[in-house]
Amino acid sequence: MGSTDGIQADIASEIEVDAFRRLFPLRFYERHLSESVRPDARPLNKARDTSVALGAISSADGSALVKIGHTTMLAAIKVEVMTPSLDSPDEGCIVGFDVFSSGMINLKELSLISGKAAWMLYLDVYCLDADGALFDAALLAAVAALSHLRIPVVSVNDDGRVVAMSGEHVEGKSVREPINREKRKLTFSCIPFSLTCILHQKYILADPTAEEELIMETLVTVVLDLSGRLVSLYKLGGNLAYNSTVQDCVALTRRRVKELHQILNEAVSDMEVD
Amino acid sequence: MSSKSSSTTTMITTYSPSPTVKNRQPIIKDVDWARPDKRGFHQCRPAYLNTGTVNAASGSAYVEFGSTKVIVSVFGPRESKKASMYSDIGRLNCNVSYTTFATNFRGQGTENKEISSMLHKALEGAIILESFPKTTVDVLLWCWNPVAVSFLLCDLPVVISCASLALADAGIMMYDLVTSVSVSCLGSNLIIDPITEEETYQDGSLMITFMPSRHEVTQLTLTGEWSTPRIHEAMQLCMDACCKLGEIMRSCLKDAAASSES
Numbered sequence: 001m002g003s004t005d006g007i008q009a010d011i012a013s014e015i016e017v018d019a020f021r022r023l024f025p026l027r028f029y030e031r032h033l034s035e036s037v038r039p040d041a042r043p044l045n046k047a048r049d050t051s052v053a054l055g056a057i058s059s060a061d062g063s064a065l066v067k068i069g070h071t072t073m074l075a076a077i078k079v080e081v082m083t084p085s086l087d088s089p090d091e092g093c094i095v096g097f098d099v100f101s102s103g104m105i106n107l108k109e110l111s112l113i114s115g116k117a118a119w120m121l122y123l124d125v126y127c128l129d130a131d132g133a134l135f136d137a138a139l140l141a142a143v144a145a146l147s148h149l150r151i152p153v154v155s156v157n158d159d160g161r162v163v164a165m166s167g168e169h170v171e172g173k174s175v176r177e178p179i180n181r182e183k184r185k186l187t188f189s190c191i192p193f194s195l196t197c198i199l200h201q202k203y204i205l206a207d208p209t210a211e212e213e214l215i216m217e218t219l220v221t222v223v224l225d226l227s228g229r230l231v232s233l234y235k236l237g238g239n240l241a242y243n244s245t246v247q248d249c250v251a252l253t254r255r256r257v258k259e260l261h262q263i264l265n266e267a268v269s270d271m272e273v274d
Numbered sequence: 275m276s277s278k279s280s281s282t283t284t285m286i287t288t289y290s291p292s293p294t295v296k297n298r299q300p301i302i303k304d305v306d307w308a309r310p311d312k313r314g315f316h317q318c319r320p321a322y323l324n325t326g327t328v329n330a331a332s333g334s335a336y337v338e339f340g341s342t343k344v345i346v347s348v349f350g351p352r353e354s355k356k357a358s359m360y361s362d363i364g365r366l367n368c369n370v371s372y373t374t375f376a377t378n379f380r381g382q383g384t385e386n387k388e389i390s391s392m393l394h395k396a397l398e399g400a401i402i403l404e405s406f407p408k409t410t411v412d413v414l415l416w417c418w419n420p421v422a423v424s425f426l427l428c429d430l431p432v433v434i435s436c437a438s439l440a441l442a443d444a445g446i447m448m449y450d451l452v453t454s455v456s457v458s459c460l461g462s463n464l465i466i467d468p469i470t471e472e473e474t475y476q477d478g479s480l481m482i483t484f485m486p487s488r489h490e491v492t493q494l495t496l497t498g499e500w501s502t503p504r505i506h507e508a509m510q511l512c513m514d515a516c517c518k519l520g521e522i523m524r525s526c527l528k529d530a531a532a533s534s535e536s
Binding site: 057058059070072074076078079080081082083120122124126128129130131152154161162163164210 | 287288289290291327328329330331341345373374416418
């Protein structure tokens with residue numbers, strides 16, 4: 001009998017905790033924070049488990065599925081041929097993400113025939129499940145898709161249009177010269193990674209969940225490249241933050257960048273083994 | 275935070291370098307032919323079903339049938355839009371979207387009104403709308419199929435089955451699970467669960483949306499050239515396949531419930 005009473009008491013207290021969480025979410029969190037732990041058992045400065053899967057979509061030229069905790073992002077790249085503008089006859093372009101304006105990719109690499117043809121990369125990111133830190137997941141997915149991207153081998157046909165060359169489409173009579181020699185990967189001059197933190201009182205919570213983002217409003221997103229240079233920093237309103245707090249965020253991001261770089265490298269090398 | 279980039283595209287004209295495949299061989303040469311994916315005529319595509327994939331939704335499902343992939347999130351029952359009139363019974367809102375990379379050519383990635391309304395009609399009859407008065411259940415769906423060249427209706431059966439699985443996962447009261455299978459008529463053969471390539475050559479197609487336990491049909495579409503005995507045969511074939519799919523879906527839900535309990 002004693003044990004069933006114990007179970008009932010457990011259930012009762014669990015319901016109470018759940019009710020408290022819903023009714024006084026901020027106090028619920030502050031109780032946790034004062035113990036330096038979060039409701040999902042993470043320390044304050046720890047990000048959630050992150051995974052990267054490359055090549056999730058076979059119809060795209062490059063794709064990646066990224067999960068940070070429950071947040072799931074799917075990024076895919078399609079390449080198309082465009083006529084470059086007169087101002088930059090030997091540059092391609094990327095449509096989708098502003099962060100790449102930081103010169104992460106040399107747009108000259110996307111040129112096919114100067115002034116005539118260049119690659120246009122269409123980058124689409126879809127959020128399949130939203131549970132906080134959406135920007136971080138979207139950026140990681142975009143970077144992963146770009147590192148998975150293989151530009152198709154093409155040649156110019158008799159009409160002057162650029163067409164793909166794959167084994168079965170090369171016909172006997174006119175074997176054309178490919179204008180880009182091999183399936184090419186992009187080279188990155190820098191790779192941006194980001195970390196979102198929540199500032200609440202004296203606490204900094206890295207990689208917040210959707211619930212945390214809803215309850216505590218001051219968000220700081222830091223984007224750094226591999227060598228620790230600042231690419232961008234967002235803090236849209238919210239509470240005032242001290243200089244030192246922002247520097248702490250940058251320091252956390254620096255650590256996270258190393259982590260993410262390793263995860264991405266593992267995904268890339270896994271793919272190359274296959 | 276899904277970024278839609280099509281609107282930011284400036285006046286640059288682009289084209290896809292992949293060549294349009296000309297003079298494709300017809301897949302039927304004579305009576306004995308094989309399906310492009312080496313299946314038997316009465317063999318469905320291998321399927322993978324999973325529920326609870328989307329944490330933010332009240333119910334969700336992810337389904338793969340061959341190369342067709344569908345992810346469904348069900349939200350609600352939640353408050354209906356302010357503009358809508360009072361209603362004693364609940365509302366069902368379906369929204370099917372294709373990703374921009376769903377096809378070989380970069381499409382618009384817009385929602386597909388026709389498929390959305392067909393999905394709505396297929397599910398409406400199975401849901402006990404009286405159980406959630408004044409509120410709305412939203413069914414949002416992403417679909418991608420790397421084979422399709424244009425948006426055909428070929429993946430509709432997958433879309434419908436996946437949506438009903440997600441509704442069940444969300445705990446929406448239904449009379450029964452809704453399963454759906456289509457059959458194509460090619461020459462003298464009936465082939466079940468056709469892929470896009472086969473659909474482009476079909477003489478006629480039949481799609482049935484079926485509640486296996488109640489043995490009731492919620493939707494039936496019949497297009498093309500059919501003779502009455504053939505329709506009969508195709509219906510039997512579809513209903514049989516629907517029952518089997520229903521069992522698979524049921525066991526998927528049971529597994530999910532069992533694993534969440536333990």
